[in-house]
Amino acid sequence: MSGLLRPRIQFRCLHQSRSLRGLSHHLSTPRPPRTGWEYRTGMSVTDSTDRTESDLVAARRAKLARWRDDLGIDPWGCRVDGLVPLAEARSMFDEAAADAIDGDPPPDTDPRPRAAVAGRVIQHRAMGKLCFMVLRDESGDLQISCSKAELETSSFKLASKVDYGDIIVAAGPIGRTKRGEICIWADRFEVHCKSLAPPPEKFHGLTDAEQRYRRRYVDMYATPGTMETFLRRSQIVSEIRRFMEEHDFIEVETPMMQPVAGGAAARPFVTHHNALDIDLYLRIAPELYLKRLLVGGMRRVFEINRNFRNEGISRRHNPEFTMMEAYEAFGDCESVMSLTESLFRKLAGGTVAFGDLMIDYEAAFERTTYGDLFEKTHGCDMRDADAVRKVASSKGFDDASTKDPWLLVEALFDEAEEAIDPSRPTWVTDFPAPLSPLSRPHADDPSIAWRAELFIAGMELGNFYTELNDPDIQRARFTEQLAGINDEDAAFRSLDEDFLDALLVGMPPAGGFGIGIDRVVMLMTGNTSIRDVVLFPLMRSDGGSE
RNA sequence: GAUCGCGUAGCUCAGUCGGUAGAGCAACCGCCUUUUAAGCGGUAGGUCCUGGGUUCGAGUCCCAGCGCGAUCACCA
Numbered sequence: 253m254s255g256l257l258r259p260r261i262q263f264r265c266l267h268q269s270r271s272l273r274g275l276s277h278h279l280s281t282p283r284p285p286r287t288g289w290e291y292r293t294g295m296s297v298t299d300s301t302d303r304t305e306s307d308l309v310a311a312r313r314a315k316l317a318r319w320r321d322d323l324g325i326d327p328w329g330c331r332v333d334g335l336v337p338l339a340e341a342r343s344m345f346d347e348a349a350a351d352a353i354d355g356d357p358p359p360d361t362d363p364r365p366r367a368a369v370a371g372r373v374i375q376h377r378a379m380g381k382l383c384f385m386v387l388r389d390e391s392g393d394l395q396i397s398c399s400k401a402e403l404e405t406s407s408f409k410l411a412s413k414v415d416y417g418d419i420i421v422a423a424g425p426i427g428r429t430k431r432g433e434i435c436i437w438a439d440r441f442e443v444h445c446k447s448l449a450p451p452p453e454k455f456h457g458l459t460d461a462e463q464r465y466r467r468r469y470v471d472m473y474a475t476p477g478t479m480e481t482f483l484r485r486s487q488i489v490s491e492i493r494r495f496m497e498e499h500d501f502i503e504v505e506t507p508m509m510q511p512v513a514g515g516a517a518a519r520p521f522v523t524h525h526n527a528l529d530i531d532l533y534l535r536i537a538p539e540l541y542l543k544r545l546l547v548g549g550m551r552r553v554f555e556i557n558r559n560f561r562n563e564g565i566s567r568r569h570n571p572e573f574t575m576m577e578a579y580e581a582f583g584d585c586e587s588v589m590s591l592t593e594s595l596f597r598k599l600a601g602g603t604v605a606f607g608d609l610m611i612d613y614e615a616a617f618e619r620t621t622y623g624d625l626f627e628k629t630h631g632c633d634m635r636d637a638d639a640v641r642k643v644a645s646s647k648g649f650d651d652a653s654t655k656d657p658w659l660l661v662e663a664l665f666d667e668a669e670e671a672i673d674p675s676r677p678t679w680v681t682d683f684p685a686p687l688s689p690l691s692r693p694h695a696d697d698p699s700i701a702w703r704a705e706l707f708i709a710g711m712e713l714g715n716f717y718t719e720l721n722d723p724d725i726q727r728a729r730f731t732e733q734l735a736g737i738n739d740e741d742a743a744f745r746s747l748d749e750d751f752l753d754a755l756l757v758g759m760p761p762a763g764g765f766g767i768g769i770d771r772v773v774m775l776m777t778g779n780t781s782i783r784d785v786v787l788f789p790l791m792r793s794d795g796g797s798e
Numbered sequence: 799g800a801u802c803g804c805g806u807a808g809c810u811c812a813g814u815c816g817g818u819a820g821a822g823c824a825a826c827c828g829c830c831u832u833u834u835a836a837g838c839g840g841u842a843g844g845u846c847c848u849g850g851g852u853u854c855g856a857g858u859c860c861c862a863g864c865g866c867g868a869u870c871a872c873c874a
Contacts, residue, residue, distance in 0.1 A: 308808050430832045450808035455835045462866045740865035768874040
């Protein structure tokens with residue numbers, strides 16, 4: 253429930269059309285030939301047909317050829333059974349067994365535990381007849397030592413010549429070096445993948461943000477912290493899923509290609525189905541489909557998946573983003589708010605740092621109403637149209653005298669959001685009904701809707717509603733919204749008649765909510781840019797195959 | 799979309815007042831059996847983002863473009 257069919261679309265469209273014009277101009281402009289090929293291989297492009305390898309790539313290819321021709325090895329590897337993750341091999345280290353070996357000649361039976369491991373070489377130190385290397389996999393790092401005395405000649409040659417970035421398999425007893433480093437003393441050593449690309453700097457990894465996002469596969473192994481963030485993301489999504497299932501929600505998948513893009517006010521992406529010869533929209537929200545499922549009889553449903561919005565990119569916005577939406581029949585705004593509060597409490601497990609903020613999820617979240625926040629910031633009642641116009645006019649809005657006063661309230665509310673303490677998770681409740689066309693108005697005051705938003709660290713985390721299930725009011729709301737939109741939006745916005753038919757069949761009263769999963773991950777991992785929690789954030793095309 | 803900042807070797811970064819393009823890591827050759835960003839000796843590696851301009855001379859100054867980042871706007 254990501255948003256609404258809001259009249260605000262009018263000015264968003266002005267904004268969007270500028271960006272679209274900018275984009276088409278951009279696409280028609282020839283770009284300098286800095287291609288993906290260069291990023292990947294370090295080769296430089298001398299003209300459109302002739303590619304010259306960099307010395308670094310040439311050296312790696314030459315090494316590959318020598319291994320294949322002189323040592324007869326297949327550098328591309330094969331299936332290997334019985335491998336253990338590096339962290340697990342490290343944990344198998346046995347102090348007593350290592351002590352038994354130290355100093356004295358090894359006994360007939362080596363008491364040290366053995367392990368076979370695989371990993372990418374991230375450090376390599378060759379010292380003549382001995383070499384050390386550090387391997388990395390998703391579980392961590394582990395040192396391997398290869399001695400000329402312990403390995404077959406060809407294996408030792410390989411071990412002493414592997415490059416940063418190669419993927420190897422090694423096996424042997426898990427011991428310790430003189431300096432106390434846990435280490436596998438390899439008696440088996442094989443290369444299972446030759447890396448031909450020039451590696452990044454081995455201590456800093458990639459620091460240039462552009463390269464980190466464009467070449468995430470390098471960033472993941474080379475930059476400290478990247479893998480941890482994405483493993484944590486995976487855990488968080490898994491915890492959320494488990495939490496929802498424990499609360500008797502069932503997971504569903506609804507269309508991402510929709511004939512009518514509804515459930516939010518965003519501008520959609522358009523695609524085309526050839527056989528049916530129809531345009532389809534990538535969904536901007538799953539809301540209207542999930543509500544159909546309540547009509548069909550499901551009591552509690554949720555969906556975690558991508559939405560696509562054809563809008564700007566920022567530190568907090570990626571055009572495709574992951575959202576969880578959930579609907580609970582016979583719940584309401586309050587029931588889904590308290591469910592969410594306990595979800596956040598569980599995910600955070602206390603206080604989590606985000607930038608300079610220390611955010612406490614244990615205490616009850618703050619609450620304020622939209623109207624109070626508005627009045628505190630602007631000194632007038634949001635229902636007082638004349639006063640609102642006066643404030644808007646004093647803030648320099650050109651359309652202060654003609655625009656719908658509720659749209660002025662919405663525009664002015666941005667400033668009010670800044671009054672929310674970013675270090676305290678805060679509910680803003682009782683949104684204006686005219687800005688909330690999918691939620692139920694209060695019985696005693698139809699200008700106020702049963703709708704709340706959650707704010708944390710200055711970010712909007714999600715929307716929470718008592719759902720509107722009166723088909724006549726819903727139709728009227730949709731119709732009002734459509735009446736106010738401009739030509740540009742009218743092209744992709746229309747009444748979802750099938751959804752209204754579903755409401756005629758009858759949807760039980762319900763609470764519903766949507767939360768931005770990427771933003772939850774940002775909060776839980778302390779990343780202040782969404783690009784650091786999305787594996788492959790959208791980047792401007794940079795020529796070549798990127 | 800606006801404003802500000804950045805773009806130099808494969809990577810991480812220096813580059814003074816406009817005066818011959820620098821270092822570390824990585825690479826190549828040699829030495830080295832307990833290293834920890836190993837060490838020592840040697841070698842090679844550049845479209846200084848692109849295109850104009852100013853100048854005797856531009857990595858450096860000016861203009862335009864491209865890309866990235868930050869802030870703002872819009873949104874979750």
